[in-house]
Amino acid sequence: MACRDHNKQLIMACGQCKTAVCDECIELHHNGHQPFLTLKSAAKTVIENLQKATDNPDYTKIEKDFEEFSKKCQGEKMHADRTKQELLNRRDNLKAVLDQVTEAAVNKLERHKESVLEELDRVKTDKEQKCKTIDDFKGTVQRLSTSQDYLEVVVQGWNLKPPETSTVDFPNISELKFSAGTRRDETNRVEMLFGELKLQDTTSHHDGTISSDLGHSKIDMFSTLSICSDELFGDGPGENPISAQSDDSTKIKLSHSCESLRCDVKLIYQRSLKLGSSPQTMVPTTEGKCWILASPWQTLHLVDTKGEVINILQAEIAFPDDVSSASQDNSTFLAYFTKKCVKRGTLMINKNEGKHSFEMSTFIRTDPMFLRCVCLIPNGDIFVGLTNKPHLPSGPDHTSVLVRYNQKGKEIRRVQKDGHGQDMFYIPVRIKKSNTGSVAVVNFTESGTAHLVLLDNDLNLTHRYIDHGVALHADEPLPGPAQKFMITDALFNHQDLLLISEYYSRTVQLLDPSCNLLKVLVTDLQNPVWSLAQHAGGDLWVGVEGGEIKVYTHTIDYSLETL
Structure with missing residues (x-):
């Protein structure tokens, strides 16, 4: 040359x-100029640099993504064909009365299948092109590395650019789930009898996980049916489809019963309130205001329903760990972990000067136990969660209890063990009580998760809610903890249904009195939920990490129906 x-x-x-x-x-x-190199020496340097470039882990990831997408496409075809056959078998079992419904369901399935595969093929083609570019680059590098034409190596090598490593996001696919009907005795209700196909939005991610309305979880995306069916005869495997739409009606069948609970939910976003720091606890007052204990500085804010701050207390309260408000006189009770006491505070208002003051006095001492949380109930009794260690407890000598005191500060009930003789609590961090006497406790676990413990008025265990859609009766032993499930707050609404906030999925969920999941109410939050509050007018406040409070109009009507 x-x-x-x-x-x-x-x-x-x-x-x-x-x-x-x-x-x-x-x-x-x-x-x-420096340095001057022989062509052979320069070629060697070029090859070394290019070979280093071929070791880019992003290339391996893109190639792996392509391989996984090929499997995904094949799996989608198999799942769709399998579900189609299930639908056809259902038609055969129910004879001619189901012909029309079957045809409509199959057509819907085929349309969905075509739409899903079209989207997957588009992404697959894009990834295939990227893989081809990478293969061409690797091939050129390999050819240059064995070439004895050093001049060619130098000239082409310096002009050879590694391919870009930008990845193609996995598509958001609406999954079609088949749920069999439950009213088998009503032949005139063919669609309900046959079941229906429902869209269930999920997104696949590069780390092999799938996120849906209930958050982000580790799932084998190629062994899980994205188009699947529950058992065609009977009530299915025991999981209820969950709709993220808050204006639809949810119906679940009660076990061993011919009744169902119909729940009509309306949750409408109204506005956002800015606090400036994360609302750790929110406690409405009878006067339409709300006490908000904010983290990280543990300041106590008194705000009105518009979010306007009436007063901020910090020095006066000296870093409490929880707050609750009594309904009869609007007294505020503050829990202190290291001081091992509950203090009662009264907000004094000087109308002439327009100033506020906060007078505090010690109400209960819990020594030697450390105080984790406090809850006031209308009759003046107080529930507290206590642990015997100041740090995250471990070992057989660890003790956590739930204690009830009367309005004079005398202990009247203490509970620690469940019916299996196991400790019910690791660290109780939230306590709420219903109008009918049930007590809900958010229990932080040793593995870093948090589930809900539900007790009756005598503090006997009735149910637990341990994972998305997973409720346990008191007779059932507690299995291992979910990998990513952390309830941050709970409350009973005016109908004594439970609302809970879950950290990882950033959701607010509605449970029935037995901890069965009725509906996921809030799913579109950008940050995790820390706290919940329901005001007398029905407004639901959702306290979000970072200092924002989402306000929703919240109405729920439910009734029992005979099937």
């Missing part, structure tokens, strides 16, 4: 300019 400028043999490589040069190039244009 000759020099384009001087038509002489290229004999060296200028490392500074990264070009091959002849003797005149060196003398006229590259005088003083």
Whole structure:
């Protein structure tokens, strides 16, 4: 190969300019440049740099993504065909009365299948093109690495650019789930009898996880049916489809019963309130205001329903760990972990001067136990959660209890064990009581998760809610904890249904009195939920990490129906 400028043999490589040069190039244009390399030495350096580039882990990831997408596409076809056959078998079992419903369901399935595969094929093609570009790059590098034409290696090597490593996001696919009907005795209700196909939005991610209305969880995306069916005869495997739409009606069948609970939910977003720091606890007052204990500085804010701050207390309260408000006189009770006491505070208002003051006195001492949380109930009794260690407890000598005191501060009930003789609590962090006497306790676990413990008025265990859609009766032993499930707050609404907030999925969920999941109410939050509050007018406040409070109009009507 000759020099384009001087038509002489290229004999060296200028490392500074990264070009091959002849003797005149060196003398006229590259005088003083460093380093000058033999073509063989320069070629070796080029190969070493290019081989390092081929070790880019993003290339491996893209190639793996392509392989997984190929499997996904094949799996989608198999799942769709399998579900189609299930639908057809259902039609055969129910004879001619189901022909029309079957045809409609199959057509819907085929349309969905075509739409899903079209989207997957689009992404697959994009990934296939990226893989081809990577293969071409690797092939060129391999060819240059074995070439003895050092000049060619230098010239092509310096001009060879590694492919971009930008990845293609997995598509958001609406999954079609088949749920069999439950009213088998009503032949005139063919659609309900046959069941229906429902869209269930999920998104696949590069780390092999799938996120849905209930959050982000580790699932084998290729072994899980994205188009699947429950058992065609009977009530299915025991899980109820969950709709993220808050204006629809949810119906679940009560076990061992011919009744169902119909629940009509309306949850309408109204506005957002800005607090400036994360609302750890929110406690409405009977006067339409709300006490908000804010983290990280543990300041106590008194705000009105518009979110306007009436007063901020910090020095007066000296870093409490929880707050609750008594309904009869609007007294505020503050829990202190290290001080091992509950203090009662009264907000004094000087109407002449327009100033507020906060007078405090010790109400209950819990020594030697450390105080974790407090809850006041209408008759003046107080529930507290206590542990015997100041740090995260461990070992057989760890003790956590729930204690009830009367309005004079005398202990009247204490509970620690469940019916299996196991500790009910690791660290109780929230306590709420219903109008009918049930007590809900958010229990932080040793594994870093948090579930709900439901007790009756005598503090006997009745149910637990341990994972998304997973409720346990008191007779059932507690299994291992969910990997990512952390309830941050709970409350009973005016109908004594439970609302809970879950950290990882950033959701607010509605449970029935037996901890069965009725509906996921809030799913579109950008940050985790820390606290919940329901005001007398029905407004639901959702306290979000970072200092925002989402306000929703919240109405729920429910009734028992005979099937």
